[in-house]
Amino acid sequence: MSKRKWFSAGVCLMGALLAMGDGQNAKKVPCVRLEPARVQVVMAPDGAPAVRFAAAELTNFLAQVLGAPVPVSAAPDDSRVNLILGDNVWSRAEGLDPAPLVRDGFWRLAKGNRIYLVGVDDPKVDPALTAKGRGPFMVERATVFAVYDFLERFAGCRFFFPGDIGTVVPRRTAVEVPEGREKIEPVFTERYYSSHRAGGIWYDKSIPMVALQSLNRIRLRYGTQRTPCCHGQRQFHYVPRFAKEHPDWFCLQKDGTRYLRDTGTVPHCRNGKLCYTSPIREEIYQDAKAYLTGQPPSSRGLKAWGSNCVGGRYVDLMPEDSFMECHCAKCQAAYNKGEQMYATDLLWNMIADFGNRLIREGVKGDLTMMAYHPYRRVPAVALPPNVQVMVAERGPWSVETPASLKAQLDEIKAWAEKLGHKVWLWTYPGKYGGRYPDIPQISPRAYAKFFSLAEPWIKGGYAEIETDRFMFDALNVYVYSRLGWDPHLDIEALLEDYHTKLFGAAGKHMKAVFDLLEDCWVKGVQSYGTKDTALGPVMVMPSFGDLFTKIYSESVIKRLAAMFDAAAAAVPADSREGRAVAVTRAEVFAPLERRAADVSVTEELKRRAGRPDRSLLKNGALDGPGGWSNSVKDGSLTFDTACKVAGAASAKLTTSTGVDKERYRRATCVQKVRLVKGRRYRLSYFAKGENVEPYHAAEGAGLCMWEGKELYTKHPQPLLTGTFDWLHLSHVFTARDEDVRFEFRITEATGTMWLDEIRLEEID
Numbered sequence: 001m002s003k004r005k006w007f008s009a010g011v012c013l014m015g016a017l018l019a020m021g022d023g024q025n026a027k028k029v030p031c032v033r034l035e036p037a038r039v040q041v042v043m044a045p046d047g048a049p050a051v052r053f054a055a056a057e058l059t060n061f062l063a064q065v066l067g068a069p070v071p072v073s074a075a076p077d078d079s080r081v082n083l084i085l086g087d088n089v090w091s092r093a094e095g096l097d098p099a100p101l102v103r104d105g106f107w108r109l110a111k112g113n114r115i116y117l118v119g120v121d122d123p124k125v126d127p128a129l130t131a132k133g134r135g136p137f138m139v140e141r142a143t144v145f146a147v148y149d150f151l152e153r154f155a156g157c158r159f160f161f162p163g164d165i166g167t168v169v170p171r172r173t174a175v176e177v178p179e180g181r182e183k184i185e186p187v188f189t190e191r192y193y194s195s196h197r198a199g200g201i202w203y204d205k206s207i208p209m210v211a212l213q214s215l216n217r218i219r220l221r222y223g224t225q226r227t228p229c230c231h232g233q234r235q236f237h238y239v240p241r242f243a244k245e246h247p248d249w250f251c252l253q254k255d256g257t258r259y260l261r262d263t264g265t266v267p268h269c270r271n272g273k274l275c276y277t278s279p280i281r282e283e284i285y286q287d288a289k290a291y292l293t294g295q296p297p298s299s300r301g302l303k304a305w306g307s308n309c310v311g312g313r314y315v316d317l318m319p320e321d322s323f324m325e326c327h328c329a330k331c332q333a334a335y336n337k338g339e340q341m342y343a344t345d346l347l348w349n350m351i352a353d354f355g356n357r358l359i360r361e362g363v364k365g366d367l368t369m370m371a372y373h374p375y376r377r378v379p380a381v382a383l384p385p386n387v388q389v390m391v392a393e394r395g396p397w398s399v400e401t402p403a404s405l406k407a408q409l410d411e412i413k414a415w416a417e418k419l420g421h422k423v424w425l426w427t428y429p430g431k432y433g434g435r436y437p438d439i440p441q442i443s444p445r446a447y448a449k450f451f452s453l454a455e456p457w458i459k460g461g462y463a464e465i466e467t468d469r470f471m472f473d474a475l476n477v478y479v480y481s482r483l484g485w486d487p488h489l490d491i492e493a494l495l496e497d498y499h500t501k502l503f504g505a506a507g508k509h510m511k512a513v514f515d516l517l518e519d520c521w522v523k524g525v526q527s528y529g530t531k532d533t534a535l536g537p538v539m540v541m542p543s544f545g546d547l548f549t550k551i552y553s554e555s556v557i558k559r560l561a562a563m564f565d566a567a568a569a570a571v572p573a574d575s576r577e578g579r580a581v582a583v584t585r586a587e588v589f590a591p592l593e594r595r596a597a598d599v600s601v602t603e604e605l606k607r608r609a610g611r612p613d614r615s616l617l618k619n620g621a622l623d624g625p626g627g628w629s630n631s632v633k634d635g636s637l638t639f640d641t642a643c644k645v646a647g648a649a650s651a652k653l654t655t656s657t658g659v660d661k662e663r664y665r666r667a668t669c670v671q672k673v674r675l676v677k678g679r680r681y682r683l684s685y686f687a688k689g690e691n692v693e694p695y696h697a698a699e700g701a702g703l704c705m706w707e708g709k710e711l712y713t714k715h716p717q718p719l720l721t722g723t724f725d726w727l728h729l730s731h732v733f734t735a736r737d738e739d740v741r742f743e744f745r746i747t748e749a750t751g752t753m754w755l756d757e758i759r760l761e762e763i764d
Helices: 049-066 089-093 142-155 209-219 232-236 238-242 280-292 329-334 344-360 402-419 444-457 470-483 491-528 544-551 554-570 576-598 601-609
Strands: 031-034 039-042 081-085 106-111 114-119 175-178 180-184 190-193 314-316 366-371 387-392 423-427 458-463 530-533 536-539 635-640 650-655 666-674 680-694 700-707 711-720 722-734 739-747 749-762
Touching: 031 081, 031 106, 039 049, 049 081, 049 142, 049 175, 081 142, 089 114, 106 142, 114 142, 142 175, 190 470, 209 470, 232 238, 232 280, 232 314, 238 280, 280 314, 280 344, 329 344, 344 366, 344 387, 387 402, 402 423, 402 444, 423 444, 444 458, 444 470, 444 491, 470 491, 470 576, 491 544, 491 554, 491 576, 544 711, 544 722, 554 576, 576 601, 576 722, 601 680, 601 722, 650 666, 650 739, 666 749, 680 700, 680 711, 680 739, 700 722, 700 749, 711 722, 739 749
Parallel strands: 039 081, 081 114, 190 458, 314 366, 366 387, 387 423, 423 458, 635 666
Antiparallel strands: 031 175, 106 114, 106 180, 530 536, 635 650, 650 749, 666 739, 680 722, 680 749, 700 711, 700 739
């Protein structure tokens, strides 16, 4: 069954009984019973590497469950129960052909003394290397998935996250599997997330991050295919190929120059921007056609086909990131004037034309394109069947903003109806650019609600996850993996199982912890709405003051601490469950607790009273202008004797009124210092704000720390906005240059910020 309820299908097998009327008439279902020393794993001698890996995982965990070794054999033995893995002569004799299954799907058949676990497996790639981060991920290994499903459903194992704490293996005297045949397939064929940026800190240093993420995705049965759709035009390298001879093929800027910059791969958004009414359109089409007809890349002046060309079937024609408006007369005439999605008709008319030409010329293959700013609106033009669309939406974290959620679902539905087939999604459940450091993004119910609502129109999608700690997102990616196989699963049953299995007797207390953290994140941090930008949907961020006075308030921090105390008391400290509680406290709660304590003005003044002032700054007390300057003219820097934390005065920054989006409006308070490159420093200061209202996304009040001429860091993240009372802020860093400029400022915003008692100290 393709749309099975993962939990109701028997995650916790309650014997092998089906109730037939009352208890006296209960009928026992025939089972295959696995007992210690009476079971073996069978794999054909010529089995694929994935089958060998599946056998190693199955024997390892099943031996732990049964408390006895489980051997591997090259042939069935009728005196034992045989777990037969992979596509082989024995599975074929039972009619278990995996080829017609949905990709990653598998067969399970229990019959007599045999259990078959069969899926399509890549004949060459070894998942053992992939699990260590040394092999390709997007290759088939469905027999491996069948093994993990078997271990979870019948042996009670759980693979919450890698390591001895997050991998739960119960002891059992026997494992029973009801006889019968079952076809198990994912509902979403596109199931993946950005594991390379999903967790910068991991508590178990014996597992490298790359191996952690790879093994986690394998065990959670994430997808083994990814249809290309991510700024594919950059892979055709148009600037080096055409800019010199045809500069008029590139975007005309307001100043009359053509945008011809190409920085290679980083940052992507700086690469060449095109004029889509110029002859370069034909070059784009011929590139796509050449690939789909099997021509060598040299035929198009390329060294190799890029990652936008996959499997001889797909070509990703999505434009480069940070789409740039072309000011040539033809493009201006083609744009949807006065609309935010001004490039919609121009881009989609081009894609429709390309798709129809491929069909007329008998070229097989699909063109992929993302509905993205500023061309995400469903166009009027008819799109041919060889056009596949990925829709960029904010995703799970929008579930507490009803208007945003409805708009996204309406748009997804409209695209699917336009195409006559399902789309897939690019969603944004991530903390980008270092925003919200030390704050856990717990949101499993948000994932479940969003993807269950979107399921009628999608074939899955990608979650662009960025976070500072893996454990902040471990539950989210666990839930997201399950939604790919059943988007309508019972999320409350899943969470109950997660907390009970992971934390044992402490489960009810830990569930309360995670529930409160989810409320804070989804109903608090993520409830401020979203904006469309050139880089996709960007969330509107609560002010730093709101974070720690309204959302993660002192009372909330105390409640969480009490819950962890109760959880720790419920289980032995040296047990696996006790260590799971301790690791979760250290990795999920302690960073938040430290961050919340750090903003307290009272606590910081107490800390300062106990140590001498060794600040490297001049006039850190800000009692007057000495040592500080305002580097711009459209904002003022004065010194306020009435509003201060200590001393004689504070610095007051105010920007001029009115909003001119073409101006980079700032008010600054600047001081330059010389530091020792490679040494660590702590910058500590107090800030207060009044009506700080940014008119560009991600701007506001705070610090921009320049190191040399190119490197800079903004702090805090998010920047300060709104009205807030005095807060203590600190920033610990390792100097990357000797020349450092501390520029406290209000940027592209109106309002006022006060600063006081700034200290810069070297950390021993």
